[in-house]
Amino acid sequence: MTRRLLTGNAAAAWGARLAATDYIPAFPITPQTEIIETIAGWIDQGEMDAKMVTLESEHSMITAAASAATTGVRVFSATSSQGLLYGMEMLYTVSGWRAPFVLVNVSRGLASPITLEPDHNDIMAARDSGFLQIHCSTCQEVLDSTLMAFRLAEDERIRLPVIVNMDGFYLSFTREPVDIPDAETARKFVGDFDPQNIRFRASVPFSQAVAVLGGVPYSYFRYETHLAAQNGIAVYNELSAQFAEHFGRQYPAIEAYQCDDAEIVLVMLGSFATKAKAAVAQMRKAGSKVGLLRPRLLRPFPAELFRSLLAGKSGVAVIDQNISMGMGGVLHSELAGALYGHPHAPPQLLSFIGGLGGRDISLEEFFEIANVTRNAVAEKHTPPPRLLYTEQELREMRKLQAVAQEEARVERDELNNSGDRKND
Amino acid sequence: MQEGVAMYRIRFHGRGGQGMKTASRILGTAFFLEGYEVQDAPRYGAERRGAPIFAYVRVDAQPINERGVITLPDLVIVADDSLVPVPAAGVLTGLDEHTVLLINSDESAETWKDRLNLSSEVLTLPAEAEDRAELRFIGATCTGAAACLLGKISRDALQQAIKEELAQLGDAVIEKNLARALDAYDSMQAHKGCVQTGPEINANDYRKPAWIELPFDDARISAPDIHASANSIQVRTGLWRTLRPVIDYEHCKSCWWICSTFCPDGAITVNGKKPEIDYDHCKGCMVCVAQCPSHAIEAVSEQLAQHQETSS
Numbered sequence: 001m002t003r004r005l006l007t008g009n010a011a012a013a014w015g016a017r018l019a020a021t022d023y024i025p026a027f028p029i030t031p032q033t034e035i036i037e038t039i040a041g042w043i044d045q046g047e048m049d050a051k052m053v054t055l056e057s058e059h060s061m062i063t064a065a066a067s068a069a070t071t072g073v074r075v076f077s078a079t080s081s082q083g084l085l086y087g088m089e090m091l092y093t094v095s096g097w098r099a100p101f102v103l104v105n106v107s108r109g110l111a112s113p114i115t116l117e118p119d120h121n122d123i124m125a126a127r128d129s130g131f132l133q134i135h136c137s138t139c140q141e142v143l144d145s146t147l148m149a150f151r152l153a154e155d156e157r158i159r160l161p162v163i164v165n166m167d168g169f170y171l172s173f174t175r176e177p178v179d180i181p182d183a184e185t186a187r188k189f190v191g192d193f194d195p196q197n198i199r200f201r202a203s204v205p206f207s208q209a210v211a212v213l214g215g216v217p218y219s220y221f222r223y224e225t226h227l228a229a230q231n232g233i234a235v236y237n238e239l240s241a242q243f244a245e246h247f248g249r250q251y252p253a254i255e256a257y258q259c260d261d262a263e264i265v266l267v268m269l270g271s272f273a274t275k276a277k278a279a280v281a282q283m284r285k286a287g288s289k290v291g292l293l294r295p296r297l298l299r300p301f302p303a304e305l306f307r308s309l310l311a312g313k314s315g316v317a318v319i320d321q322n323i324s325m326g327m328g329g330v331l332h333s334e335l336a337g338a339l340y341g342h343p344h345a346p347p348q349l350l351s352f353i354g355g356l357g358g359r360d361i362s363l364e365e366f367f368e369i370a371n372v373t374r375n376a377v378a379e380k381h382t383p384p385p386r387l388l389y390t391e392q393e394l395r396e397m398r399k400l401q402a403v404a405q406e407e408a409r410v411e412r413d414e415l416n417n418s419g420d421r422k423n424d
Numbered sequence: 425m426q427e428g429v430a431m432y433r434i435r436f437h438g439r440g441g442q443g444m445k446t447a448s449r450i451l452g453t454a455f456f457l458e459g460y461e462v463q464d465a466p467r468y469g470a471e472r473r474g475a476p477i478f479a480y481v482r483v484d485a486q487p488i489n490e491r492g493v494i495t496l497p498d499l500v501i502v503a504d505d506s507l508v509p510v511p512a513a514g515v516l517t518g519l520d521e522h523t524v525l526l527i528n529s530d531e532s533a534e535t536w537k538d539r540l541n542l543s544s545e546v547l548t549l550p551a552e553a554e555d556r557a558e559l560r561f562i563g564a565t566c567t568g569a570a571a572c573l574l575g576k577i578s579r580d581a582l583q584q585a586i587k588e589e590l591a592q593l594g595d596a597v598i599e600k601n602l603a604r605a606l607d608a609y610d611s612m613q614a615h616k617g618c619v620q621t622g623p624e625i626n627a628n629d630y631r632k633p634a635w636i637e638l639p640f641d642d643a644r645i646s647a648p649d650i651h652a653s654a655n656s657i658q659v660r661t662g663l664w665r666t667l668r669p670v671i672d673y674e675h676c677k678s679c680w681w682i683c684s685t686f687c688p689d690g691a692i693t694v695n696g697k698k699p700e701i702d703y704d705h706c707k708g709c710m711v712c713v714a715q716c717p718s719h720a721i722e723a724v725s726e727q728l729a730q731h732q733e734t735s736s
Contacts, residue, residue: 005456
C-alpha cells in the first residue's frame, strides 16, 4: 500500500488498473479525459496489460464496452456530462444485455447553457437506465468504489453494468491523499471475472438481446432487470463488509455522520457532501444536534436503510445538486417516496436546490439550511423548496443581462446611424 | 507535524502557462511530505495560454472536508502583477487584514499596499529581469517563497517535492527550479512563518445568506442569448499576451493574405495593402511570426514593449 496525492481522475484509473481490466473503449471529454490519458500512459509503458481502443463517440464507446463484456472479459470505461447523454440510448440498451462492466462518470452540468463545472443532472438522466450507481465524495472513495463496482456488476445475483460517479473539478482535478492498495490485495478482493454463460465467441453463434413483440415477454425481461438491481443492496452490504476486511475502510450504502442523536439531518450526494460534513462539525461544536446522511448507492435506492436511519428524527433537509424541470430536486422526491406512510418518518422533509453548475455552497448556507429546518419543525409547517441563490448573485446576473441588452441597443443604433449616412 | 494546527488556505494566481498548477502541486507535496493532510487543485475555464487561472492548496493536521474555491485565503500568491486589475482573475477576493499577499512585481510592497488600500502584509518577489514570456521558473520561485512564509516546510521537503513533481522534466530543469525555489525560500527568512490561519466561522453567530426568490422572467430575457452581435470585441483578449508580434514593414512583401489568413483570432486585417495587427485582441500566439514567408514579423516581449510605450 502506498499513500500518495492523487486526483479523482487518477484514482479512477488506479481502480481500473488494480481490478486488472482487460479492455477500455474510450472517448475524450472534459473533465474526464485524464482518466483515459493515465491508463493510455500505463499501457504504453507496459505497466498495465490491457487493450485500449478509441471510438468515434460515446454511443459507440458504450456499445463497444458492453459488446466486449459479452465475450466475458473485464471492461472499464469513462465519460462525462454531454458524453453520457450522447451514449444514453446505449446505456438503456446494454443494461438489458445483462453483461457487466464499470463506467466512471465525471459529473458536469448539462447544456444549455453549456458549462464545465459539476452538478448531477447528467447522472440523474441515467437513473432509470438499469445501470447501478455508486456516488463518491473523496478521491479515495473513487478508487475504492471502482474496485467494489466490478464485484457488484459481476455478481451472479446482479450482472448489470455499474456507474461510479464523481464530481468534475471538486474530485476530478483535485488531489488528495489516497491509499493505493497493493496489487495483490486488490486482486484478491476483486477476484477473477467468472463470466458463467457470458461467452460470445466467433463461430459459436447465438442471438443476444432479441426483439420481442407484445408486453408479456417485455415485462418479464424488464422486471427481471429491476429484481437484479434490487439484489444490489444485499450484495453491496456483503462486499462492503469484505472490503473493510481487506482494506480497513468502511463504505456503508449510506454514510451516516453524527446521526445517532441528531434531530435535524441533512441529506446530500457526492463531494459537496463533504462541505456539509464540515458544516455539521461546526454546528456540533456550537451545540446543535445536526447530522448528515450521504447515500453512496443511488441505484438500487437504499430505501429501507434510509427509513431506519431517519426513524424518529424531527426534520430532514435534502440538498439536491440537480433539478427536474417542473418538479424540483430528484433526491427529495425519492426520499419522500421512501418515507411516506411509514411510522416514525420525520414530520418535516424540506427541499433545497444548490450547487447547480458548480455554484458554491457556503458554510453559512449549511447553517441556515439547518436553521430553516429547525424552524419548520417548531412551526409544523414545511416551507416551499428553496434555491440557494442570493440577492448579490441576482445583482451580478442582472449586470450581465444589462450588458447584453445595452450592447444590442448600441449595435442597433450604430447600424441605424450608418444606414442614415448611406441614405444621405 | 504539529497537533492542533488549524487549516491553511492558500491561493495561487497566474496565467495559463506560468506553471501555477505545478506550483500548487509542489507546495501540496511539500506539506504532504511533512506529514500534513493536503488538498490541491487548479481552477480554470477554457484552458488557454495567457488566460488568468488560479490554483489552491488546503493544509490541515486533520482530513480536509472543505472543498472548492477558497473565499477567505490566508496567503495569496500572485505570479504576474498584471493580473491584479483584471476582474476575472479575482486576485483580491476575500483578502482581509490577516491575509498575506505575495506578489511578483518590480514595484514595491508599499506601492501595492497603497494602491490597493490593504491593511494586511504585502511582500514582493522582485520581478526577474527576463521578460514575462520567459517566466519559466516563476512557479518554483513562488512556491519556495510561500513554503518559507508558511513556516512548516523544511528546505529538504521543498527540494524533495520539486524533484517528485518535476521528475519527468529531467535533471537539468529540476536543478534550475531547485536553485530558484531555494533562493526564494532563503530570501523570505525574515518573514518565516508569518502566515496565520484565519478564524473559524461560528455556527451560532454567522452572517445569514441573503437568499431571494428568483423571479420569473419571460423567455426573451431568461434564455441564455446575447442579442448583440460581435460583442466579443468587448473582451480585450490582448491582455493575455506575453509576446507581441510586430510587423516590420520594410521587409513585408505586402502579400496581403498569409498572416491574416493564418491568424486564428482574425486579429490581422489587410487595409489597402498593409497588414495591421489588432493589439486589443491579438493573444500573442505567434502563429503569424511562424507563417510569414518573408520573416517580416518579429516577436518582442510584451512587457518591454509596454515599458517602451509608456516611457516614450
